[in-house]
Every structure is written in C-alpha cells, then in structure tokens.
Amino acid sequence: xxxxxxxxxxxxxxxxxxxxxxxxxxxxxxxxxxxxxxxxxxxxxxxxxxxxxxxxxxxxxxxxxxxxxxxxxxxxxxxxxxxxxxxxxxxxxxxxxxxxxxxxxxxxxxxxxxxxxxxxxxxxxxxxxxxxxxxxxxxxxxxxxxxxxxxxxxxxxxxxxxxxxxxxxxxxxxxxxxxxxxxxxxxxxxxxxxxxxxxxxxxxxxxxxxxxxxxxxxxxxxxxxxxxxxxxxxxxxxxxxxxxxxx
Ligand SMILES: NC(=O)c1ccc[n+]([C@@H]2O[C@H](COP(=O)([O-])OP(=O)(O)OC[C@H]3O[C@@H](n4cnc5c(N)ncnc54)[C@H](OP(=O)(O)O)[C@@H]3O)[C@@H](O)[C@H]2O)c1
Numbered sequence: 709x710x711x712x713x714x715x716x717x718x719x720x721x722x723x724x725x726x727x728x729x730x731x732x733x734x735x736x737x738x739x740x741x742x743x744x745x746x747x748x749x750x751x752x753x754x755x756x757x758x759x760x761x762x763x764x765x766x767x768x769x770x771x772x773x774x775x776x777x778x779x780x781x782x783x784x785x786x787x788x789x790x791x792x793x794x795x796x797x798x799x800x801x802x803x804x805x806x807x808x809x810x811x812x813x814x815x816x817x818x819x820x821x822x823x824x825x826x827x828x829x830x831x832x833x834x835x836x837x838x839x840x841x842x843x844x845x846x847x848x849x850x851x852x853x854x855x856x857x858x859x860x861x862x863x864x865x866x867x868x869x870x871x872x873x874x875x876x877x878x879x880x881x882x883x884x885x886x887x888x889x890x891x892x893x894x895x896x897x898x899x900x901x902x903x904x905x906x907x908x909x910x911x912x913x914x915x916x917x918x919x920x921x922x923x924x925x926x927x928x929x930x931x932x933x934x935x936x937x938x939x940x941x942x943x944x945x946x947x948x949x950x951x952x953x954x955x
Contacts, residue, residue, distance in 0.1 A: 715792045720742050721797070737932060737936075738761060742936075751772055797850075800831040851934045889946070905946040
C-alpha cells in the first residue's frame with residue numbers, strides 16, 4: 709500500500725449533492741472540518757453548489773458523478789485515489805421518487821426500472837467501486853439514504869402515518885437498499901467500517917415539497933451523525949432522528 713498520498717484530514721463523498729439533502733449534508737460535514745467531495749451529474753449545477761459552500765469558507769470540491777454511469781464512478785474513484793489515497797465517508801444520497809400515489813397495477817415497468825437504477829443498482833455499484841478506497845480509511849463510514857417509506861414494518865402497520873402511501877417503485881427500492889445496508893454491514897463486520905441506512909424524515913426539498921415539516925438542516929442531522937459515528941457506534945442499522953426504525 710502506498711501511504712505517501714494519504715491525507716490526514718477525513719474525506720467524504722456525497723452523491724446527488726448539488727441540492728436538497730445532499731447539499732446540506734455536504735455543508736454540515738465540511739463544517740466539521742471534513743474535506744467534502746460534492747458529487748453531481750451536472751457539472752454546472754455541481755460547480756455552482758460547490759462555489760456556494762466555498763464562499764462560506766468550507767473545504768468542498770466538485771466531482772462529476774452520474775450514479776447510473778459506471779464510467780463516471782470509476783473515474784471519480786481513480787481521481788480520489790490519486791488525490792487523497794483513501795475515502796473515509798461515502799453518503800449514497802442521490803435518489804428519485806417518480807411514482808407518488810401510483811397503484812402497483814398502474815405502474816409502468818420503465819418507471820420501476822429507472823427507480824431501481826438510481827436508488828438501488830447505483831448504490832451497489834458505487835459502494836462496490838469505492839470499497840477498496842474506504843478500506844484504506846481508519847474509520848470508514850457508509851450511509852445509505854433510505855426512507856421510512858421503505859420500511860415493511862411501517863407499510864404493514866395500520867397505525868403508521870405511512871400505511872396508506874402508494875409507490876411500489878420508490879418504496880421497494882428503499883426496502884432493497886436497506887437489505888444492501890445489512891449485507892454490506894455483515895461482510896464488513898470485522899473491519900472498522902460501519903454501514904447504516906438513514907431516513908432523514910419528511911424534508912423540504914424538491915422531492916419532499918414545501919408541505920414537509922422538516923428543514924434540510926433537521927433532515928441532515930441523522931445522516932451526518934451516522935457519517936461521523938465513533939468506533940463503538942452501530943452498524944447494519946436503520947435510523948431516523950438518531951433512533952432505530954422498524955425494517
Ligand atoms: N425529502 C424527503 O422528504 C426525503 C425523505 C426520505 C428520504 N429521502 C431521500 O433523501 C435523498 C435526497 O433527497 P432530496 O429530498 O434531497 O431530493 P432532491 O432534492 O430531489 O435531490 C435529489 C438529488 O439526487 C440527484 N440525482 C438524481 N439522479 C441522479 C443521478 N443519476 N446521478 C447523480 N445524481 C442524481 C439530483 O441531481 P439533479 O439535480 O441533477 O437531478 C439531486 O441532486 C434521496 O435518496 C431521497 O430518497 C428524502
């Protein structure tokens with residue numbers, strides 16, 4: 709292992725970080741002194757977002773990454789290896805929600821496939837590609853942005869506020885994402901790396917709409933907490949408001 713180029717500051721990569729929760733998570737991590745690689749698929753949007761955080765005095769750099777494009781994923785990993793020699797924190801944040809209130813029988817299979825491409829297959833591809841770099845960190849942390857809408861427990865519970873939600877593409881993609889969290893956490897149980905799923909709550913973003921009760925600052929709290937867990941923190945869990953959620 710070549711340790712010459714290993715940075716002594718922690719390095720974080722946040723996907724889908726040009727706006728919404730990813731942007732705020734990037735801000736809060738950088739405010740903790742972490743070097744943040746703000747990943748976005750659109751260079752103009754990514755650069756504008758990065759400029760904004762840099763103007764706040766934060767150590768943030770733009771990195772191009774379309775989560776559905778393997779070439780941009782491998783290029784980003786190579787860039788990070790050359791520049792920093794490791795990755796400490798990976799936040800799989802990019803996500804889409806295309807089938808709000810659509811009954812399963814009315815769903816187009818293309819929407820289901822498109823949703824899984826971003827919310828599930830991409831997370832697998834990115835996690836697998838970046839894992840060798842995360843293994844070079846002394847305290848690797850992987851946070852998958854999930855949702856209570858992916859909780860089978862809540863979906864089956866008539867007393868849950870989420871009982872009546874319909875959206876099999878989004879909901880099952882987040883259920884699958886939670887399974888991915890558990891499987892990687894189990895594989896990495898004997899390493900310092902922690903892998904957890906976070907639900908940010910219902911948050912005011914383009915996805916969450918202005919009807920949502922929570923600000924992005926509040927929504928970023930749990931993922932940022934999971935990204936900076938101490939060595940005795942949990943792994944293989946699913947959390948909202950820093951508390952365990954039903955699977
Ligand atoms: N808001 C909520 O209430 C809520 C609740 C539970 C869970 N979540 C989860 O939190 C995460 C962030 O949500 P948000 O509310 O911040 O959503 P948002 O405002 O819609 O932002 C989504 C981000 O994902 C990016 N993205 C989408 N497809 C991409 C791709 N192929 N490659 C790279 N980036 C891509 C978007 O980039 P573009 O700007 O280029 O489209 C954008 O930066 C999602 O995983 C979501 O499921 C949100």
